Amino acid sequence: MRYQSHKIALNFYTAAVLLFLVQVAVGIIAALQFIWPDFFILNFNTIRTLHINALVVWLLLGMMGATYYVVTEESETELWSIPLAQFQFWATVLAVGAVVVGYIVMGLNPQANMEVFGTRLLNEGREYIEAPRWADILIVVSVLLFLFNSLMTVLKTKKFTAVQGVLLGGLTFLALMYIPGMFYTKSMVKDQFWWWWVVHLWVEGSWELIAAALLAFMLHKLLGADVKVLAKWMYIETGLVLFTGILGLGHHYYWIGTPEYWLWVGGIFSSLEPIPLLVMVWDAFRTTRETRGVVQNKVGLYYTVAHAIFNFVGAGLWGVVHTIPQVNKWTHGTQITTAHGHLAFYGAYVLLILSMMYVTLPLIRGAKDFNQSRGYQAFWWMTISMVFIVITITGAGMVQAYLERLLGLDYVTVKADYNLWFWIFRAIFGVGFLIGAAIIVKDYFTIGKEKAAAVSGAAERA
Amino acid sequence: MSTNAAKNLFIYGSLLCFIVLVVLTIDTMGKLDQRAPEITEKVDAGKKVWHKYDCIGCHTILGNGSYFAPDMTKTTERKPKTYLIKFLIDPRSIKPDSAMPKLGITEKEADDLIEFLVWISKVDTNGWPPKPILAVAATSRAASPGQMIFQKYDCSACHQIQGLGGAAGPELTHAGSKQPDAEWHVRHLKDPASTVKNSAMPDFAHLSNEELNALAEYLVTLK
Numbered sequence: 139m140r141y142q143s144h145k146i147a148l149n150f151y152t153a154a155v156l157l158f159l160v161q162v163a164v165g166i167i168a169a170l171q172f173i174w175p176d177f178f179i180l181n182f183n184t185i186r187t188l189h190i191n192a193l194v195v196w197l198l199l200g201m202m203g204a205t206y207y208v209v210t211e212e213s214e215t216e217l218w219s220i221p222l223a224q225f226q227f228w229a230t231v232l233a234v235g236a237v238v239v240g241y242i243v244m245g246l247n248p249q250a251n252m253e254v255f256g257t258r259l260l261n262e263g264r265e266y267i268e269a270p271r272w273a274d275i276l277i278v279v280s281v282l283l284f285l286f287n288s289l290m291t292v293l294k295t296k297k298f299t300a301v302q303g304v305l306l307g308g309l310t311f312l313a314l315m316y317i318p319g320m321f322y323t324k325s326m327v328k329d330q331f332w333w334w335w336v337v338h339l340w341v342e343g344s345w346e347l348i349a350a351a352l353l354a355f356m357l358h359k360l361l362g363a364d365v366k367v368l369a370k371w372m373y374i375e376t377g378l379v380l381f382t383g384i385l386g387l388g389h390h391y392y393w394i395g396t397p398e399y400w401l402w403v404g405g406i407f408s409s410l411e412p413i414p415l416l417v418m419v420w421d422a423f424r425t426t427r428e429t430r431g432v433v434q435n436k437v438g439l440y441y442t443v444a445h446a447i448f449n450f451v452g453a454g455l456w457g458v459v460h461t462i463p464q465v466n467k468w469t470h471g472t473q474i475t476t477a478h479g480h481l482a483f484y485g486a487y488v489l490l491i492l493s494m495m496y497v498t499l500p501l502i503r504g505a506k507d508f509n510q511s512r513g514y515q516a517f518w519w520m521t522i523s524m525v526f527i528v529i530t531i532t533g534a535g536m537v538q539a540y541l542e543r544l545l546g547l548d549y550v551t552v553k554a555d556y557n558l559w560f561w562i563f564r565a566i567f568g569v570g571f572l573i574g575a576a577i578i579v580k581d582y583f584t585i586g587k588e589k590a591a592a593v594s595g596a597a598e599r600a
Numbered sequence: 601m602s603t604n605a606a607k608n609l610f611i612y613g614s615l616l617c618f619i620v621l622v623v624l625t626i627d628t629m630g631k632l633d634q635r636a637p638e639i640t641e642k643v644d645a646g647k648k649v650w651h652k653y654d655c656i657g658c659h660t661i662l663g664n665g666s667y668f669a670p671d672m673t674k675t676t677e678r679k680p681k682t683y684l685i686k687f688l689i690d691p692r693s694i695k696p697d698s699a700m701p702k703l704g705i706t707e708k709e710a711d712d713l714i715e716f717l718v719w720i721s722k723v724d725t726n727g728w729p730p731k732p733i734l735a736v737a738a739t740s741r742a743a744s745p746g747q748m749i750f751q752k753y754d755c756s757a758c759h760q761i762q763g764l765g766g767a768a769g770p771e772l773t774h775a776g777s778k779q780p781d782a783e784w785h786v787r788h789l790k791d792p793a794s795t796v797k798n799s800a801m802p803d804f805a806h807l808s809n810e811e812l813n814a815l816a817e818y819l820v821t822l823k
Contacts, residue, residue, distance in 0.1 A: 172668070175699035182668050182699075183657020244654070248703045251652055263651030265665055300607070324644045326720055327632050330662055331625075370603040377610035384617040393728035394662040397631050401726065403624065467730055471663030471671050546732030548760065548767040549670040550699075 143210045143217040144502045149227050150203025151495055155582045157196035158488075162568070162575045164189045169565040173558065184245030187261070187268050188238065193483065194266065195234055200491030201348055202284055205305060207498050208355055209291045212299045218290035226283045233276040237269050256322065264329070266337055267319045274320050281313045300369035301355045304376055308347030315339045327395035334390040341486075342383040342411065342453075349449065349490050350375045353418060356442045356497045361429040371421045378414035386411050389461050393470055401463040408461040412454030415446075422446040435500060437513035441493035444517065448485025456481050456528070468543045473535035473557075481528045484520075495582065503586025512581040519574030526567040534560035635724040646716025649709045658700070661720060663728065669699065674729065676717045678757030679768060680802040684717075685710045687768070687800060694800045695768065746818020749811050753804065761822065769801060776820040785816035 139145070168189050171182045178185060210217060217223050240260035244251045251260045257271040269277065285306070292302055319336035323329045354372040357363050388404025422443045433439050456478040460469040469475070500508050534557040541547040541556060601609075650656070658669040665671075676684065683694070688710040691700040705713070743751070750756070756765035759772045779785065784795060789812055792799035804812070 176701075181658075181701055183654045183666065186657055186666055186668070187654070248653055251654075253648070253652075258651060261654050263654040263656060265656045268654065268657075300603075324639045324647065325632065325636065326647060326650075326661065326716075327636060327723060328629070329647075330664060331628070331632075366603055370601065370606045373603065373606035373610040374601070377606065377613050380610070380614035381617055384614065384621050387621065390664075391628075393725045394664070395632065395635055395723040395725055396628055397635070398726055399624075400628075467728060470728060471660045471665075471667070473667055476667055542732070543730065544732055545734045546764060548765060550767040551760070551763070554699075 139502055139504060141210045141216050143220055143223070144207060144498075146217065146220065146223040146227060147203040147207040147498065148502060149224075150199045150206065151499070151582070153227075153231055154196040154200040154203065154491065155495070155579050157192050157199065159572075159575050159579050161189055161192035161196060162572045164192060166565060166568040166572060169561065169568045172553075172561040173565065180242065180245040184241055187241055190266055191237075191241075191268065193488075197345075197487045197491055199230070200494065201309070204352060204491065204494040204498070205284075205288055205309065207494075207502070208305060208352070209288050209302060212302045212355075213292050213295045213297050215291065215295050218287050218294060222283060222287050226280055226287070229276070229283075230280045233273060233280065237273045240270065240273075241268065264319070264333060267333070271320070274316070278313070278316065281309075281316070285309060285313060299365075300372060301351050301358075304347055304372060305351035305355075308344045308351060308376075311347065312340060312344035315344060330394045331391070331396065334387060338387045338390055339384070341482075342386060343380060345487060346379040346383065346414075347376050349445075349486060350379065350418065352490060352494055353422065353442065353446065356438070356493055357422065357425045359497055359501075360433060360435055360439045360442065361425055362432065363425045363429055368421075368425070371417070375414050375417050375421065378417060382407050382410040382413065389463075389466070392463050392466055405461070405463050409458060411461075412450060412458050415450040415454040419446045419450050434506075435497060435510075437510040437517075438493065438497040438500075440514065440517065441489055441496050444521070445485065445489035445493050448481065448489055448521075450485070452478070452481030452483070452485035452528075456532075468539050469535065472538045472543070473531050474539065475535070477528050477531035477535055480531065481524065484524045492578065499582070499585050505586035508585045509588060512577055512584070516574045516577035516581060519577060520571055521574075523567045523570035523574060527564055527571065530560045530564040530567065534564075637719055637722050639719065640715070642712055642715045643719040644716075646712035646714065646719075649705070649713045650716060652709075653703050653705065662723070662725065671729065672717055672720070673723075673725065674721050676714060676721050678754055678766070680758075681714055682802045683758070683768060683800040684714055688713065693798065744818055744821075745814040746816075746821075749807075749815045750818060753807075758801075772819065772822055774823060776822040780820055782813070782816040782820050785819050786812050789815065 164185055167178050168182060168185045170177045171185060175182065180188075206217060206223060244260040251258050251263075253259070255271075260270055261268045262270055267274075288306055288309070292298065292306070315336055318332040321332075323332065350372050353375075354368040358365055358368055384407075385403055386408035388400045388402075389408040391400035391404060426439065426443065460466050460474050460478070496513060500506075537556055537560070538552050541552045542549055547556075650661075655661075655672070656665040658666050660667060660671040660673075662673055663671060685707065687694045687698075687700075688705050689707060690702050691698040692702065755772075758766045758769035760767060761772050763773075775785075788795040789804045789807065791803050791805065792801040807815070
């Protein structure tokens with residue numbers, strides 16, 4: 139371990155992978171509830187909240203761990219304060235634990251979600267940002283401590299690299315964009331308007347900046363590619379991400395009670411959103427091709443390139459097919475959106491954080507050689523399963539759009555009768571994904587800890 | 601393009617886009633109140649009920665939410681209020697196969713929630729959700745007098761015939777086989793609870809005798 143600070147990155151990674159496993163297990167319960175609504179002691183709303191909140195939190199924990207690693211490497215120094223980072227880690231884990239307990243209590247007894255100081259005690263009842271106001275404040279404090287510690291580390295040696303700039307810029311943007319979700323409005327239209335600022339400007343804005351910075355970092359680490367060239371393309375990618383993504387927000391304002399001009403703004407800019415993601419794919423392939431033959435950590439590169447590809451396919455292609463208002467009018471509010479959400483998050487962020495783990499974990503643990511076969515196994519279990527999950531939900535969405543929106547059949551009839559087999563297959567492929575996630579967790583705890591003989595034996599077999 | 605030029609394009613281009621977004625946001629905020637009815641205390645109380653029970657954890661509203669249960673944007677346009685209140689308080693007493701559990705919603709909360717849903721149904725959503733074009737085409741064909749009454753009072757909002765229509769009330773595809781007595785149907789339409797205990801269906805006593813008879817005669821033909 140080059141720096142003691144990397145232990146902190148490991149703490150964040152450990153919490154992230156464990157939460158990843160929880161997220162996938164809970165997702166299978168949610169999938170089964172589409173077939174048997176009373177399958178579990180907690181209702182679907184609580185299970186879905188846990189599924190998505192676990193996803194968001196483990197990705198954020200992964201980003202924080204990755205950032206602590208990147209700033210120490212780029213600045214070539216320890217973190218400004220290791221105890222502060224440790225405190226921030228444990229405070230975050232405790233706060234997240236308290237929020238989860240609150241969700242479960244509310245799920246078992248909805249009346250416990252009482253009003254306190256004009257806000258809900260356990261669950262705000264707002265999609266994705268269900269965490270109550272007291273937790274919002276703790277989350278903001280945690281992120282501010284994290285940003286402060288990272289910025290002070292950069293200032294210690296004043297090595298202002300492009301990757302650090304975009305990474306910390308993206309994280310600051312992320313922190314700022316949490317604020318529009320922290321106040322109550324009487325109008326549901328205004329509620330959703332500001333809610334989309336948080337959700338869209340996170341996943342199609344600040345998170346993509348973080349992704350671009352980490353992609354450049356990983357390509358440099360894995361391939362030793364020229365930092366200047368990587369930086370130039372990173373700026374082009376992030377510039378295009380924000381040029382298309384900020385006003386692409388308009389595609390969420392077609393049908394929620396906002397003026398008609400958003401149909402034009404959203405339609406034009408969101409149609410362009412796949413372009414920067416395609417540039418990222420090209421960037422990954424170009425860099426790999428130019429430096430072929432010197433890669434030690436092949437599985438790390440595998441995940442990195444796969445992240446770029448599935449970011450483009452999931453967030454780009456699966457998004458652009460229903461982003462035009464004339465199409466979206468029929469698909470809005472159907473399972474088509476769920477399909478897009480699953481593939482986009484898998485490609486853009488799940489694979490991103492897993493890439494960072496595969497790239498940095500062997501370096502942190504000092505493992506020059508490690509058994510890479512488990513990483514490939516996990517990748518194919520997860521990817522094949524996710525592709526089929528997305529195909530089943532896309533099929534369900536197409537059936538739903540046709541029968542419900544065009545023919546006028548009832549929502550419940552379509553869901554319970556016509557789409558039943560899609561739900562069954564989705565749940566089966568969910569189990570496949572869980573197997574992949576379990577292999578990841580096992581690999582995470584094994585890399586750098588296996589005896590040398592076992593590693594070389596496995597490498598030979600692979 | 602040099603790295604510096606790319607960097608400047610990223611910084612200033614992004615700032616420009618953000619400024620445009622802020623300007624459009626200010627303009628939108630100024631227009632939203634004209635695109636929706638006034639928000640009364642009761643509507644606000646209903647919105648708080650929506651949040652309290654995390655309704656969006658299963659339903660969508662304005663098309664956003666969880667896709668597990670029906671969208672709530674236009675629910676009150678077609679479903680009768682009396683039915684909705686009974687359903688919200690105890691869903692499975694009205695519809696035994698409903699996926700919705702009993703959440704402990706009080707009568708007042710249900711009333712407020714419906715007021716909020718009435719408000720949301722009147723928001724100008726640029727024509728969303730679209731009218732199902734094939735269903736509209738099917739209902740414009742020539743029909744019997746009873747069928748016309750069925751369409752006029754939007755009975756298909758709650759009842760299905762041959763797979764088309766809502767699932768809130770019983771399916772009517774074989775209504776004539778189950779109850780071939782036209783007079784029973786007239787009595788049921790005038791006062792549903794007199795023939796079906798705990799019925800959540802609103803009465804249609806305001807229909808003329810001619811309309812009631814035509815509708816009953818149509819229903820007994822469904823076999």
